[in-house]
Amino acid sequence: MKLSVYKKAFLYQVLTIAYMILPFALAVFFTENGIRFNNEWLISLGVLWFLGFVAFNILRLFLFKCPECDLNIFYNYTPHLLFNVFHNLPYKKCTKCGYDHTKA
Ligand SMILES: [Zn+2]
Numbered sequence: 185m186k187l188s189v190y191k192k193a194f195l196y197q198v199l200t201i202a203y204m205i206l207p208f209a210l211a212v213f214f215t216e217n218g219i220r221f222n223n224e225w226l227i228s229l230g231v232l233w234f235l236g237f238v239a240f241n242i243l244r245l246f247l248f249k250c251p252e253c254d255l256n257i258f259y260n261y262t263p264h265l266l267f268n269v270f271h272n273l274p275y276k277k278c279t280k281c282g283y284d285h286t287k288a
Pocket residue numbers: 250251252253254255278279280281282283
């Protein structure tokens with residue numbers, strides 16, 4: 185099974201959301217089970233988690249490109265005063281050349 189660039193980018197974003205939920209899920213799990221950590225340990229984990237989160241978001245700027253024109257598939261190329269930025273979800277159609285990203 186060959187995944188399209190759109191599917192890959194979408195799954196990557198699902199993974200990112202799972203990563204964002206992870207500390208909250210762990211906090212609930214530890215609280216429910218009476219597991220305690222000291223603050224220094226928790227702050228270090230939080231810093232590590234945040235660096236991972238930044239890495240996730242920087243990597244997606246390089247990993248998912250339009251096969252036709254190499255533009256990032258999260259990027260809206262259409263000139264706009266305020267919102268000419270990276271979108272949270274990948275575009276199905278390239279905003280520069282119109283290539284269909286859902287094609288495998
Ligand atoms: Zn393109």
